[in-house]
Amino acid sequence: MLVRPGSAGGGADGSGTRERILAIALDLFVEQGYEETSLRQIAERVGVTKAALYYHFRSKDEILLTLHEPVHELMRNAMVRLENPASGGGMWMTFLDWLIDQVAVHSRLLLMYQRNATALGAVHRKDPDGVQRHHRGPDVEPEQLFLRMLGDPAFSLDDRVRMAGSLAVVVAGAGLAMRPAAGAVDPAELARILKVAVRDLLRVGPPTPPPLPPPLPA
Numbered sequence: 001m002l003v004r005p006g007s008a009g010g011g012a013d014g015s016g017t018r019e020r021i022l023a024i025a026l027d028l029f030v031e032q033g034y035e036e037t038s039l040r041q042i043a044e045r046v047g048v049t050k051a052a053l054y055y056h057f058r059s060k061d062e063i064l065l066t067l068h069e070p071v072h073e074l075m076r077n078a079m080v081r082l083e084n085p086a087s088g089g090g091m092w093m094t095f096l097d098w099l100i101d102q103v104a105v106h107s108r109l110l111l112m113y114q115r116n117a118t119a120l121g122a123v124h125r126k127d128p129d130g131v132q133r134h135h136r137g138p139d140v141e142p143e144q145l146f147l148r149m150l151g152d153p154a155f156s157l158d159d160r161v162r163m164a165g166s167l168a169v170v171v172a173g174a175g176l177a178m179r180p181a182a183g184a185v186d187p188a189e190l191a192r193i194l195k196v197a198v199r200d201l202l203r204v205g206p207p208t209p210p211p212l213p214p215p216l217p218a
Contacts, residue, residue: 018056020046025063029112034064034119061123068120071113074102082145092163093204099170100194104187107177166198173197 024045028037039060043053057063081095103110113120146167150160173194177187195207 017046017048017052021048021053021056022063022067025060026067026108026112029064029067029116030108034060034116061126064116064120064123067109067112070106071109074106077102079145082149092166093199093202096166096170096198097195097207100173100191100198103170103174103177103194104191107174107187110174110177162202166201169197169201170194 021042025037025042028041028045037060039050039053042060042063043050046053057066078099081098150163155163173190177185177190192207199206
């Protein structure tokens, strides 16, 4: 199950405290960086002692790896979808819609990953067994799968250019979502704009509008 920082409520089992620790750590890692954030700072903002924090996480490294899990899961799911032989043609738009929605949901986690990539790499190298406990890296990079898919002779040169361009649009949109100054950007509005933009490029119909809310009771 993906960790969703900031989404938890209280609980007798301490799950609410664990989620608050992750949410506060995410904020601090984005605001000032992993290296500049101490466990004491995290504990003070959460309102617990360091001993209580250690009950949930053995180290700051483990907090970082736990926060990275949704990003890794996003990458893994993208790989699975790209490996699907049906990913071409009309399924490409389905893949892009899914990817845009994921970028909107996880934009802050992606920003954390971007700003702390060096620290995350150092944690991986320092504790390879811990990395294996949290996740296993892909055998093939997403770029390789995408290029392999573009090599399908069923796609014309025009198809390939438009597919590559549409993915570049999504990546550029993700970059906007991950900019520190993008706090005023509404992820849902960004997702809507991206879906329209890639459909323009791929020359397909407009995205399906969201369902209307149910009518209010009389």
